[in-house]
Amino acid sequence: MAPAIPGDIPEATVARLPVYLRALQDLADENLGTVSSERLAEMAGVNAAKVRKDLSHFGSYGTRGVGYDVEYLLFQIRRELGLTHDWPCVIVGMGNLGQALANYGGFRDRGFVVAALVDADRAKVGSTIAGVEVSHLDDLASLVRHHNISIGVIATPSPAAQGVADQMIAAGISSILNFAPVVLSVPEGISVRKVDLAVELQILTFYNERRAVVGSAD
Amino acid sequence: MAPAIPGDIPEATVARLPVYLRALQDLADENLGTVSSERLAEMAGVNAAKVRKDLSHFGSYGTRGVGYDVEYLLFQIRRELGLTHDWPCVIVGMGNLGQALANYGGFRDRGFVVAALVDADRAKVGSTIAGVEVSHLDDLASLVRHHNISIGVIATPSPAAQGVADQMIAAGISSILNFAPVVLSVPEGISVRKVDLAVELQILTFYNERRAVVGSAD
DNA sequence: GGTTGTGAACAAATTCACAGCG
DNA sequence: CGCTGTGAATTTGTTCACAACC
Structure with missing residues (x-):
């Protein structure tokens, strides 16, 4: 329950990353190249501001006026979650x-x-x-x-x-x-x-x- | 996720009630008559202030200097959760x-x-x-x-x-x-x-x- | 003395709203 | 123009600390 190491990423954000990951995998399966925070939010069952705030904790992974690159974001979230290996x-x-x-x-x-x-x-x-x-x-x-x-x-x-x-x-x-x-x-x-x-x-x-x-x- | 009816009881409190219930059932099985917020908190894996604040949303179920009556509290929480019937x-x-x-x-x-x-x-x-x-x-x-x-x-x-x-x-x-x-x-x-x-x-x-x-x- | 119940202080999380950039 | 990134405002949740009471 309590995070082992406080870290600088809010617990609530961490708990949502796997949900974004799931959504991104679906998008990748459909060969979608980019996704807006709005669309991603809809797929994850949250709102767009939350998605942007959550992702902002890791840096600027999106492109203004365009959205997020699906593959790149997929990679980054996998890395954050430590899912680069089984x-x-x-x-x-x-x-x-x-x-x-x-x-x-x-x-x-x-x-x-x-x-x-x-x-x-x-x-x-x-x-x-x-x-x-x-x-x-x-x-x-x-x-x-x-x-x-x-x-x-x-x-x-x-x-x-x-x-x-x-x-x-x-x-x-x-x-x-x-x-x-x-x-x-x-x-x-x-x-x-x-x-x-x-x-x-x-x-x-x-x-x-x-x-x-x-x-x-x- | 979103509560169907806002209600006046915090979502976070609702999510803990079943955990208190479980603890109280254990206490009842051991025939303990009363329990302090401190003991209940320990059994539920939270802290005592949280237990008291949570329970206070339903009224004054405890007795100062003594604690909470296990059976009575059990009944009240069951009632709040709608567990009076299967x-x-x-x-x-x-x-x-x-x-x-x-x-x-x-x-x-x-x-x-x-x-x-x-x-x-x-x-x-x-x-x-x-x-x-x-x-x-x-x-x-x-x-x-x-x-x-x-x-x-x-x-x-x-x-x-x-x-x-x-x-x-x-x-x-x-x-x-x-x-x-x-x-x-x-x-x-x-x-x-x-x-x-x-x-x-x-x-x-x-x-x-x-x-x-x-x-x-x- | 011991323990509850609770306002007040604090912390975390969410949402707003808009500047900034492609 | 569209959409991100983010400070500021707001809401929600937690913890403190102590008066009230048994």
């Missing part, structure tokens, strides 16, 4: 979610390779998911070292999550994506992001309920 | 992720029932996942009416997502959780939240890269 990841917890993540094709095209799969249950160790053999949690450190992994994904049940995070950190992982509905405590310098599916739904119900009370539903 | 949901798209979501037990305990599963592929229609029969996308509207569904989860491939959203809205759904990596365009009054797994990882790589450049890795 990142090997390990997924810990081969339950429903872990398996789905392992099988999810969307990572490969966007810079991430599932290099290792791990579970604490020896019954699952040795099976193959999405072409990767499942290893035991005890081997985490050696897998991390061997594959040069710096990103860990936690898809375990809640009670196991903190322990797994501790082991990841001990093994040298510095970035964690946590799907378990618990708050992890980690030392300074470790980045954690969390995705709690029930939380997202609960936020939706808040607005749903409000609408029923305040507005005309239909 | 919410029937439909998941559209029975690929890896859709199936994992259908099987994920974490929803039931937190207020959500998977009432219907839908796919566009007739080969999948009729099979049963997590005890629910998969229906065809054509039957979405009747399922929504029949089960009184107001929350839709999109777990389809990107190109299908906007069409599915349109059909959901036409069927009367007003809250959408979107896992497809595209920006949905929806009319006013419809709430959308998105979860893009690759985006989360890409945000992590930004800080990872920075750390390597600026700080001492270990």
